[in-house]
Amino acid sequence: MINSMSESTLYVVATPIGNLGDMTPRAIEVLQQVDVIAAEDTRHSKKLMNHFGITTPMVPCHDHNERQQTVSLLARLAKGEAVALVSDAGTPLISDPGYFLVREVREAGYRVVPVLGACALIAALSVSGLATDRFYFEGFLPAKSSGRRKKLEALSELTATWAVYESTHRILDSLADFNQVLGADRYIVLARELTKTFETVLAGTVAEVEAILQEDSNQCRGEFVVLVEGCKEEKASDIDSQTARLLQRLIEELPPKKAAAVIADITDYRKKELYNLALTMKA
Incomplete structure (x- = not known):
């Protein structure tokens, strides 16, 4: 009482x-x-x-x-x-x-x-099989594809598990944007209608989960939690010292993401790899 x-x-x-x-x-x-x-x-x-x-x-x-x-x-x-x-x-x-x-x-x-x-977020995390020692929750993504892709671009470099909520009417469009921005091979878990009669938890690559929903319209109904495996951290030692020094100099003048993009354009290193190193340098 x-x-x-x-x-x-x-x-x-x-x-x-x-x-x-x-x-x-x-x-x-x-x-x-x-x-x-x-x-x-x-x-x-x-x-x-x-x-x-x-x-x-x-x-x-x-x-x-x-x-x-x-x-x-x-x-x-x-x-x-x-x-x-x-x-x-x-x-x-x-x-x-x-x-x-x-x-x-x-x-x-x-x-x-x-x-x-x-709590749908915590319930989904508990059955996802993804790392939960740290995670990020974005909430609902923007309704329009352009805004959604911009947000996904920002989230794509996270190394921790991250999650969003999504609705019935936008789930297929969102997965298409996931495919475009994160790539077809990024591992995700889609939890639908948790604790309800038609509860479903699907796990696989973006392409695999997207295909299941395209083939079965019933899987597009309900409320969704989409969990995404964080990107793999790159080893800084993979980047030679000369490129690292150049990156160090650039991030004094440019945001880390822009500096990484510039060097990626003139070297064989991946932007994600350079960006992760730039974040380490800025820390």
């Missing part, structure tokens, strides 16, 4: 991403006992609350009204009330609204307490 020690507290509550069995007893208890629930979409969350017999009043808190709603919620906290924040599914703030609210609540001096639960 929430006691007086938890007054004037914002609870950030994770909810299921599909399977209602993933709703934790603690999350149910918190949502039952707070004074108000700030929900990304009250109509969507109402179904979840009804399922678990939660009758706590709800107010909308989404991208379009978060700043305005924050003022109201801070006033409630000032009166000693407890507030819960939920998104449509999963852990709030992970590619969902809530950042501004949480920041303002903390700066106002009130407690912010996480109530742990489902």
Whole structure:
């Protein structure tokens, strides 16, 4: 039960991403006992609350009204009330609204307490078979191909595992851009509809996964987490000392990526190899 020690507290509550069995007893208890629930979409969350017999009043808190709603919620906290924040599914703030609210609540001096639960990103990582000692999360890629390719170009040099979310309507177009920018042989894992009836986890090269989706339209439906294996780190010793000195001089005048591109144009070294060395030099 929430006691007086938890007054004037914002609870950030994770909810299921599909399977209602993933709703934790603690999350149910918190949502039952707070004074108000700030929900990304009250109509969507109402179904979840009804399922678990939660009758706590709800107010909308989404991208379009978060700043305005924050003022109201801070006033409630000032009166000693407890507030819960939920998104449509999963852990709030992970590619969902809530950042501004949480920041303002903390700066106002009130407690912010996480109530742990489902998160599509972490669920996908746990079954991916990719390295997870360090990883990078980009969220959703740009909707237009030109912007998406530009972002993928920036991500392509990461040596750690990285992940993005993608939607039904853009998954094939995104994979085509993956093929174009990362290459057909880059290893990826595509997790679809996690914890739901038609959950699928596909692993292979970009070309292999893309072919599966092109052949089976059912695999294009749902919500996706796309995980990408980081590029292999190149050994600096593979680059001769004269080229390394030239690179060192260039990065004093140019960004590392541009300097690497210039030298790649006049030598047999790969741009990625030169870029990784340039980053080491700048560190």
